[in-house]
Amino acid sequence: MxxxxxxxxxxxxxxxxxxxxxxxxxxxxxxxxxxxxxxxxxxxxxxxxxxxxxxxxxxxxxxxxxxxxxxxxxxxxxxxxxxxxxxxxxxxxxxxxxxxxxxxxxxxxxxxxxxxxxxQLDDAKRGFSFMRDGPLDMRMDPSLAVRAKDIINNFPERRLDEIFKTYGQEKFSRAIAQAICSARQIREVETTGDLAKIVREVYGKKHIRGKIDPATKTFQALRIVVNSxxxxxxxxxxxxxxxxxxxxxxxxxxxxxxxxxxxxxxxxxxxxxxxxxxxxxxxxxxxxxxxxxxxxxxxxxxxxx
Ligand SMILES: C[S@@+](CC[C@H](N)C(=O)[O-])C[C@H]1O[C@@H](n2cnc3c(N)ncnc32)[C@H](O)[C@@H]1O
Known part of the structure; x- marks a missing residue:
């Protein structure tokens, strides 16, 4: 490999x-x-x-x-x-x-x-990839205390919006933050697949087929924050x-x-x-x-x- x-x-x-x-x-x-x-x-x-x-x-x-x-x-x-x-x-x-x-x-x-x-990207269990379902982790160093999952399930909506906007330059940051907060009221967002699905649903028809995956910027933003x-x-x-x-x-x-x-x-x-x-x-x-x-x-x- x-x-x-x-x-x-x-x-x-x-x-x-x-x-x-x-x-x-x-x-x-x-x-x-x-x-x-x-x-x-x-x-x-x-x-x-x-x-x-x-x-x-x-x-x-x-x-x-x-x-x-x-x-x-x-x-x-x-x-x-x-x-x-x-x-x-x-x-x-x-x-x-x-x-x-x-x-x-x-x-x-x-x-x-x-x-x-x-x-790191291709190993689903590291949780960096929206292409492979795995635990929502994203820590480059496994001794870090906070995983992506902790941020997604605990940060207030306003802070999530800020993260996606600042570190992902994501134009739908607010809608994505709202969708995450609604989803986590029903059950925790556990996997990369769960998060990617939420983001893709926010994009819906706004996503042009063949273009970069809608989850790209959200995942980039989270990775930057998890790893400072x-x-x-x-x-x-x-x-x-x-x-x-x-x-x-x-x-x-x-x-x-x-x-x-x-x-x-x-x-x-x-x-x-x-x-x-x-x-x-x-x-x-x-x-x-x-x-x-x-x-x-x-x-x-x-x-x-
Ligand atoms: C793009 S890869 C490097 C690939 C390498 N140049 C090669 O050709 O195989 C980036 C690597 O940097 C490491 N890394 C990222 N941030 C780091 C940091 N703050 N301190 C040390 N390593 C870091 C990641 O764990 C990852 O293995």
């Missing part, structure tokens, strides 16, 4: 240019897609993820033989955990502390590939300036305008970063064709001066 196809991989490599002896931090290691490509170029890397399943997956993958980019020359490279690749389960909002604790004090590159992995995604990013970015060596590169891939806005504002006010991307870079047609989930990716990069 493919865990996750790395997005904008060549662009990440072009900006970071990993070389033997370089030190990198991948703050969102996920399936290791970007990490392993950086490792293949001889750099050492600290891979962080708040999801223990991602850390477990990359640990296992590390122990398997890996082929080089040129599949004809399959090599038996094995990356050693702790030596070539250091893995840490944690929140990138603590990137400074995690990096120092693992001896990554000054690094050549830092990557953020935000959001959820395909693995924007707050984590706001806390992490200022710590990267100190961690980068002079000439070190920071690359951030975001998937929606709220993330991109935070990155843009940070780049504007950062004193020791030179912005390398006047405009965010998105995937080309070929990448979107091969990996439709890359569709909304936007990459920004900067260099420490």
């Amino acid at each position: 493919i865990y996750h196809t790395p997005v904008l991989l060549q662009t990440v490599l072009d900006f970071t240019n990993p070389k033997p002896g370089d030190l990198f931090i991948d703050t969102t290691v996920g399936g290791g897609g970007h990490t392993f490509e950086i490792l293949k170029r001889g750099a050492r890397i600290l891979g962080i993820d708040r999801d223990p399943e991602a850390i477990e997956h990359v640990t296992k993958k590390c122990q398997m033989s890996l082929s080089t980019r040129n599949s004809l020359k399959a090599s038996n490279v094995k990356y050693q955990i702790g030596k070539d690749l250091v893995l840490a389960q944690g929140n990138f909002s603590n990137i400074g502390q995690i990096a120092r604790a693992n001896g990554f004090n000054k690094v050549d590159g830092i990557l953020f590939d935000l959001g959820v992995s395909s693995y 995604e924007l707050l984590n990013l706001e806390e992490a970015l200022p710590q990267t300036e100190e961690l980068l060596k002079e000439g070190g590169r920071l690359v951030i891939i975001g998937f929606h305008s709220l993330e991109d806005g935070i990155v843009k504002r940070f780049f504007k006010q950062a004193q020791r970063l030179k912005v390398l991307t006047k405009k965010p870079i998105g995937p080309g047609e070929e990448e979107i064709f091969k990996n439709p989930r890359s569709r909304s990716a936007r990459l920004r990069a900067a260099e420490k001066i």
Whole structure:
């Protein structure tokens, strides 16, 4: 099974240019897609993820033989955990502390590939997907106290409306919040399927067939709130300036305008970063064709001066 196809991989490599002896931090290691490509170029890397399943997956993958980019020359490279690749389960909002604790004090590159992995999305029991019925969970880190279900069944209508409007830019936020509150008076909203059905009913005929699923924005908003995604990013970015060596590169891939806005504002006010991307870079047609989930990716990069 493919865990996750790395997005904008060549662009990440072009900006970071990993070389033997370089030190990198991948703050969102996920399936290791970007990490392993950086490792293949001889750099050492600290891979962080708040999801223990991602850390477990990359640990296992590390122990398997890996082929080089040129599949004809399959090599038996094995990356050693702790030596070539250091893995840490944690929140990138603590990137400074995690990096120092693992001896990554000054690094050549830092990557953020935000959001959820395909693995998380496709696993019904994680509760991220409106396509697969599962418990309404959405926690990237299972030790978090609040699941999506707790928010949907307990928050007041006004607060739900605000969440869908602010974090999902959902134009029917009010009607969706009302419909949820009516539904939960009869019985708790338990599953992703229950919630998706409520949202789809609100859209009703307003939904144009073939267009994006009406539940998309509601699910995105909830996921952002359950995982405090924007707050984590706001806390992490200022710590990267100190961690980068002079000439070190920071690359951030975001998937929606709220993330991109935070990155843009940070780049504007950062004193020791030179912005390398006047405009965010998105995937080309070929990448979107091969990996439709890359569709909304936007990459920004900067260099420490
Ligand atoms: C889009 S995936 C990364 C995929 C990876 N670049 C690859 O190619 O396989 C995002 C990952 O970031 C993790 N993540 C999201 N927010 C995080 C945070 N605040 N701290 C640490 N990891 C986070 C998620 O658990 C998920 O595994």
